[in-house]
Amino acid sequence: MYRFIILLICSALLFSCKKDKNKNEMQRENIEAKKMLQGVWTDDATGTPIIKIKGDSIFYTDPSISPVMFKVINDSLFTYGSVVNGYKIEKVNQYNFWFDSETGDVVQFSKSEDYNDLKFFSFDKPTLNSKKVIKKDSIINFNNVRYRGYVYINPSKIKVTQSRVSDEGINVDNFYYDNIIHICVYDGNKKLCSKDINKNMMSGIIPDDFLQNSILADMDFVGVNSKGYRYQAKVGIPDEASCYLVDVIIDKKSNVKFNVVK
Known part of the structure; x- marks a missing residue:
């Protein structure tokens, strides 16, 4: 009886080990395919450099697209950006890289042999703001x-990420830098108010999901009344038309109130 129980336990353990081994083999990375993918790849149709693969990362010629970590598991390419995406590989060798895109088409890349193609990936840290303070006054x-209102649009290091499908049918993360805007009002040389404004101050009047994916793009001094100053x-x-216009009201005690323009 005891021998039978021991045999059952050993069989269960053996089955569990085989199951874990099969699972590990299923998830094992294809190192040989990853080695073949190293380098610059061009679009077969246009000959244009599109991606550079170096180590565990994919880089894009568009500086607004974040580099992304990738793995090759079995016959699929997986990218690990804001979401995980998988693409079935149709063909891969030292010269060709074909895979199924998000749109169902087969993307066909060829390995570049032109050293000058590397220059398409030589850029500073991506940014879609000017890296300079923009000053406006009204x-x-x-x-x-006579009231003079100033606006100073200051680029920040706050990153906003947008996922989209590229022209090649690859899901990529575009990123942008948000702004912090300083506003102030003067009567002659007398400063009447001064505030730094960021988009998070508008939480509660703009939906959170929109606010998370947006940037504080612009500000204008538009009015004065008995209650205060209006921006x-x-x-x-x-890169989309979707936006909210928000009235920024500063009272004579420098308290700030926000209202969405209907």
């Missing part, structure tokens, strides 16, 4: 007083 007259901000999704 004059508003109210009750015979209008633009909060938008990069």
Whole structure:
């Protein structure tokens, strides 16, 4: 009886080990395929460099696209950006790399043999802002007083990521840098108010999912009344028409209130 129980336990352990071994083999990375993918790859149709593969990362010629870590598991390429994407590899060798795209087409790349193609991947840290402070000023007259309002659009290091499908049918992460905007109002040489504005201050009046994917794009000084000074901000999704216009009201005690423009 005891021998039978021991045999059952050993059989269960052996089955479990085989199952774990098969699972590990299924997830084992194809190192040989990864070695063949190292280098610059061009579009077969146009001859244009599209991606550079170095080590565990894929780099793109578009500086606004984040490099992404990848693995080759069995016959598929997996990329690990903001989401994990898998692409079935149709053909891979030292000269050709074909795989199924997000759109169902077969992407066909050829290994570049032109050293000059490396220059397409030589750029500074990507940014879609100017890296410079943009200054704007406007004059508003109210009750015979001449008010001058200033706007300083300051590029920040706050990154906003947008996932999209590239022209080649690859899911990529575009990233952008948000702005922090300084606003102030003067009556002659007298400073009446001064505030730094960021998009998170508008939480509660703009939906959180929109706010997370947007940038504080612009600001204008648009009015003065008995209650205070009015600016209008633009909060938008990069490269899309979707945006919110927000009134920024600063009272005489420098308290700030935000209202979405209907």
